[in-house]
Amino acid sequence: MDSTHNVDSLSPSREEVLPLLEQVHIKGLSLQLNNSKSRKDLMETTRALFLALETPMEAIVRMAWAEKPLVPLIYTAMNLNLFAKMNENGASPKNVRELAEMTDSDPILLGRILKHLAAMSFVKETGPDIYTNTRLSKSMLHPDHSSSIPFLETTFSKNFTALPKFLLDTKYRNCTDPMKSAFQAGHDTTLSAFEWFSTTPGQLELLTTHMAGYNRTLTRWMDKGCYPVEKNLGIGLSKEEEAVLLVDVGGGSGHDILDFHKQYSGISGRLILQDRPDVIASTKDFPDRIEKMPYDFFTEQPIKGARAYYLHFILHDWPDSTCLDILKNLKPALKKGYSKILINEYVVPAQNAHYSVTGLDIMMMSLFASMERTEEAWRKLIEEEAGLKIVAIWTYERGTDSLIEVELP
Numbered sequence: 001m002d003s004t005h006n007v008d009s010l011s012p013s014r015e016e017v018l019p020l021l022e023q024v025h026i027k028g029l030s031l032q033l034n035n036s037k038s039r040k041d042l043m044e045t046t047r048a049l050f051l052a053l054e055t056p057m058e059a060i061v062r063m064a065w066a067e068k069p070l071v072p073l074i075y076t077a078m079n080l081n082l083f084a085k086m087n088e089n090g091a092s093p094k095n096v097r098e099l100a101e102m103t104d105s106d107p108i109l110l111g112r113i114l115k116h117l118a119a120m121s122f123v124k125e126t127g128p129d130i131y132t133n134t135r136l137s138k139s140m141l142h143p144d145h146s147s148s149i150p151f152l153e154t155t156f157s158k159n160f161t162a163l164p165k166f167l168l169d170t171k172y173r174n175c176t177d178p179m180k181s182a183f184q185a186g187h188d189t190t191l192s193a194f195e196w197f198s199t200t201p202g203q204l205e206l207l208t209t210h211m212a213g214y215n216r217t218l219t220r221w222m223d224k225g226c227y228p229v230e231k232n233l234g235i236g237l238s239k240e241e242e243a244v245l246l247v248d249v250g251g252g253s254g255h256d257i258l259d260f261h262k263q264y265s266g267i268s269g270r271l272i273l274q275d276r277p278d279v280i281a282s283t284k285d286f287p288d289r290i291e292k293m294p295y296d297f298f299t300e301q302p303i304k305g306a307r308a309y310y311l312h313f314i315l316h317d318w319p320d321s322t323c324l325d326i327l328k329n330l331k332p333a334l335k336k337g338y339s340k341i342l343i344n345e346y347v348v349p350a351q352n353a354h355y356s357v358t359g360l361d362i363m364m365m366s367l368f369a370s371m372e373r374t375e376e377a378w379r380k381l382i383e384e385e386a387g388l389k390i391v392a393i394w395t396y397e398r399g400t401d402s403l404i405e406v407e408l409p
Ligand SMILES: C[S@@+](CC[C@H](N)C(=O)[O-])C[C@H]1O[C@@H](n2cnc3c(N)ncnc32)[C@H](O)[C@@H]1O
Pocket: 194, 211, 212, 215, 249, 250, 251, 252, 253, 274, 275, 276, 279, 295, 296, 297, 298, 311, 312, 313, 314, 317
């Protein structure tokens, strides 16, 4: 029986729904799937339409018990190698008993997990208790996508669970001490997050593979049409044999500098990857042009006068006072009128920030007592406090990160 519930001010309204419906129609007609702006525009309008149709309690149910167990269930399915098993025998649909046998699990338990994954459109139920992979579950067979799940589940879920009590205990003050964040409360540790990553078996690898995978799936500053690499870094580059083109400071597994090397092999100059000694030791082999260097960015930068010092997702890991230490250690290495610092981070817009940015901000708060920054906050940190000059902020797409181009004033 269709039900027509009481209509009150909390119910979905025609005034909200109908214009969105019209916009979805218009944007749908002009959709260019290979144009990410066009695709995301339609996606966001469709999402707004979906939310406008939802009652508040439907939204609470969705958030609190439909979406919340998703990452733990996907992680469990990955531990069972379920998505790979579903892909066997030509990816034909398989029933739960068969899948339970293939994964050595209880069919009743597996059936319950798969029912929810199907209800949330992560896998597809093609018949009663018969399942096949979707585009999404198939992506779990690719490390660029799958590596985030174990990291997010083992590292972040505890921080988020600990956050409400942590904020209550700290009397709702903005936390800026990386040694006292929801991370320590959630993991019951006195270590900083980076110390914990280094000393907890497997975590360092999870961090670096997650960062590599996450970055590889985004539009990036070095992609054609974003930041003018040839013009801004190539032209005017020193012709000396020892000239350094780019230093990737805190570059993790080296995925960025490797991609930079692949895209810009036509520009000369050395490429140097720097990170903590244990991270550098864990990196794979690179082409000869990429030099590896253990370096602590709380000490003075040893490579002087490079064309560019690149910091990707470094400063968002730290509160302002620590960012200032990192920038002060970099500043003496800059050659005036020649060297740049390229800070690759989100710049949170003053209004209507995308959830991928705001959610990351809460992640940074709970993990490192740090933050995503607005343009105003970046200017205060880089210009007023560190005494550097922002030449330009390159933002290529809403909800993706930006490149802040910095020089000596
Ligand atoms: C969020 S990750 C970003 C990694 C990489 N730039 C990227 O975008 O994928 C932060 C990086 O900072 C490195 N890091 C943390 N403390 C450091 C220190 N004192 N000196 C050098 N690197 C450090 C970490 O090991 C990690 O690789």
